Amino acid sequence: MKQPVDPKVDGLFRYRIDLAYDGTDFNGWAKQPGQPSVQAEVLRALATIFGDSKTDFDMRVAGRTDAGVHAEHQVVHIDLSASQLRRIGRSRELADRLNTLLPKSIRIHSMQPAAAGFDARFSATSRRYRYRIADRPTAQNPLQARYVLWVRYPLDEAKMHQAAQQLIGLHNFVAYCKPRAGSTTIRQVREITVSRNKQHADMLEIELEADAFCHNMVRAITGALIKVGVGDLEPERLGELLNATKRAGEFKVVQPHGLTLIEVNYPAESEFAAQADKTRKMRTLDEKEGLTE
Amino acid sequence: MKQPVDPKVDGLFRYRIDLAYDGTDFNGWAKQPGQPSVQAEVLRALATIFGDSKTDFDMRVAGRTDAGVHAEHQVVHIDLSASQLRRIGRSRELADRLNTLLPKSIRIHSMQPAAAGFDARFSATSRRYRYRIADRPTAQNPLQARYVLWVRYPLDEAKMHQAAQQLIGLHNFVAYCKPRAGSTTIRQVREITVSRNKQHADMLEIELEADAFCHNMVRAITGALIKVGVGDLEPERLGELLNATKRAGEFKVVQPHGLTLIEVNYPAESEFAAQADKTRKMRTLDEKEGLTE
Numbered sequence: 001m002k003q004p005v006d007p008k009v010d011g012l013f014r015y016r017i018d019l020a021y022d023g024t025d026f027n028g029w030a031k032q033p034g035q036p037s038v039q040a041e042v043l044r045a046l047a048t049i050f051g052d053s054k055t056d057f058d059m060r061v062a063g064r065t066d067a068g069v070h071a072e073h074q075v076v077h078i079d080l081s082a083s084q085l086r087r088i089g090r091s092r093e094l095a096d097r098l099n100t101l102l103p104k105s106i107r108i109h110s111m112q113p114a115a116a117g118f119d120a121r122f123s124a125t126s127r128r129y130r131y132r133i134a135d136r137p138t139a140q141n142p143l144q145a146r147y148v149l150w151v152r153y154p155l156d157e158a159k160m161h162q163a164a165q166q167l168i169g170l171h172n173f174v175a176y177c178k179p180r181a182g183s184t185t186i187r188q189v190r191e192i193t194v195s196r197n198k199q200h201a202d203m204l205e206i207e208l209e210a211d212a213f214c215h216n217m218v219r220a221i222t223g224a225l226i227k228v229g230v231g232d233l234e235p236e237r238l239g240e241l242l243n244a245t246k247r248a249g250e251f252k253v254v255q256p257h258g259l260t261l262i263e264v265n266y267p268a269e270s271e272f273a274a275q276a277d278k279t280r281k282m283r284t285l286d287e288k289e290g291l292t293e
Numbered sequence: 294m295k296q297p298v299d300p301k302v303d304g305l306f307r308y309r310i311d312l313a314y315d316g317t318d319f320n321g322w323a324k325q326p327g328q329p330s331v332q333a334e335v336l337r338a339l340a341t342i343f344g345d346s347k348t349d350f351d352m353r354v355a356g357r358t359d360a361g362v363h364a365e366h367q368v369v370h371i372d373l374s375a376s377q378l379r380r381i382g383r384s385r386e387l388a389d390r391l392n393t394l395l396p397k398s399i400r401i402h403s404m405q406p407a408a409a410g411f412d413a414r415f416s417a418t419s420r421r422y423r424y425r426i427a428d429r430p431t432a433q434n435p436l437q438a439r440y441v442l443w444v445r446y447p448l449d450e451a452k453m454h455q456a457a458q459q460l461i462g463l464h465n466f467v468a469y470c471k472p473r474a475g476s477t478t479i480r481q482v483r484e485i486t487v488s489r490n491k492q493h494a495d496m497l498e499i500e501l502e503a504d505a506f507c508h509n510m511v512r513a514i515t516g517a518l519i520k521v522g523v524g525d526l527e528p529e530r531l532g533e534l535l536n537a538t539k540r541a542g543e544f545k546v547v548q549p550h551g552l553t554l555i556e557v558n559y560p561a562e563s564e565f566a567a568q569a570d571k572t573r574k575m576r577t578l579d580e581k582e583g584l585t586e
Binding site for chain 1: 313314315363365388389392397398399400402403430431433434435436438439440491492553
């Protein structure tokens with residue numbers, strides 16, 4: 001796959017697309033044969049405007065969400081040729097046109113020419129995810145059943161928050177990852193918070209920000225934190241597992257529906273290309289599989 | 294249908310059930326032949342525990358929501374005979390048992406013996422509904438697509454709020470109601486607010502509290518307020534229409550999915566029976582059709 005960072009070089013024009021989706025009815029972001037995916041829907045809508053693309057418009061995504069995981073803010077880029085560009089016309093916003101071609105479960109918030117050096121995946125400095133848990137029977141709101149994990153026991157969010165702080169920093173998260181050939185498990189976690197929702201005290205929110213996440217990492221950390229919160233796992237164990245050399249079996253990877261990608265962060269425009277170069281060098285091993293979650 | 298207010302009188306025992314539901318996949322609250330309904334699901338679950346009931350447990354509901362309308366807090370009562378009561382057992386909370394028999398789109402928050410004189414419908418002093426609208430394309434959050442109306446133009450919420458204040462008080466809301474034989478259109482509106490959601494400024498929330506609502510009333514008022522908010526209807530018109538003698542054709546009944554019953558209010562326990570008597574006298578004409586929305 002070509003990777004033109006500067007549109008001028010290859011005669012291609014890079015566009016940034018910001019979008020959101022309800023992952024319930026999709027088998028994840030990534031296009032796969034015979035499975036519904038968010039990417040396949042977006043590609044289908046793009047092809048209606050720009051014509052079929054054998055290279056899927058060289059699309060690249062910031063966060064490759066798993067089956068059932070949602071996104072309130074996802075970012076992708078595509079590269080368009082001059083002849084594809086001519087099909088845009090000037091009648092309406094591109095985002096509006098794409099939205100009329102997409103189900104309500106996927107919404108394009110903007111589609112704009114990207115600044116020089118922008119790469120949706122490699123220019124990103126961090127991703128932020130939120131996991132929601134209702135820990136009281138009366139908090140089981142059917143209007144949030146698709147987006148919130150229901151547990152039947154009260155959780156100690158202060159204890160969970162404190163335990164989570166051990167994970168901050170650059171660590172090998174192999175204990176918390178589903179291994180993937182060629183993918184590193186070394187990640188830099190910037191922030192983890194466990195708190196009650198301001199409007200709904202019966203709803204716990206775990207928010208995690210890291211440079212990137214390995215496969216199943218947020219859901220495994222959430223599973224570990226739930227065990228801490230219910231008193232079935234010593235808080236210290238979360239820190240000890242950062243010295244592990246293989247996947248831990250002491251906690252579950254929780255269900256995907258509580259998980260939402262809420263933010264992708266980028267540096268200032270002038271840093272897009274430099275950040276992309278830096279990320280590529282650090283992640284040469286990841287190339288085959290791509291970032292996940 | 295029998296209406297035992299005091300369980301001791303008829304040898305029946307009244308239970309109060311508090312519940313919530315996502316109305317998306319139901320043809321409204323009320324049981325109808327060949328149509329999925331919230332009531333039918335709840336009755337089916339109750340029958341699994343208590344056995345079949347030819348009178349549907351004499352169930353009565355506080356707010357008879359329309360097709361596609363949700364409830365974060367709905368209240369019903371049922372009457373159980375001594376022999377039905379004996380099937381309860383003591384193993385687990387009734388609410389828990391019902392929830393295992395229901396889809397995730399319906400959650401029972403509690404099922405408790407009712408205080409003397411309680412009637413879910415007639416003891417209620419008011420109902421409160423919320424209608425949600427996203428009025429910016431970037432506010433079209435797919436995670437709320439089932440619960441929020443998306444409009445393509447910005448709305449002036451201050452103007453809408455001010456216009457709405459004219460509707461407060463005891464009025465004939467015939468202009469805002471879909472007529473139903475034998476149902477009064479005279480209602481007492483206690484409060485209407487139009488404001489931006491505290492967490493999401495792109496989301497408008499209309500909240501209405503009234504003693505009860507006639508059919509389509511909240512959705513018609515919302516349709517009128519949207520026209521005011523976009524500048525297509527003079528705010529004063531909303532007040533003038535309180536003198537109308539038939540349904541107005543100047544605005545639409547908006548879609549049901551933005552509407553949620555959020556609260557049913559009752560007086561102090563000692564007032565349950567008196568309030569029920571009072572409501573029954575005021576609403577004799579409503580008897581056939583029942584309260585709606």
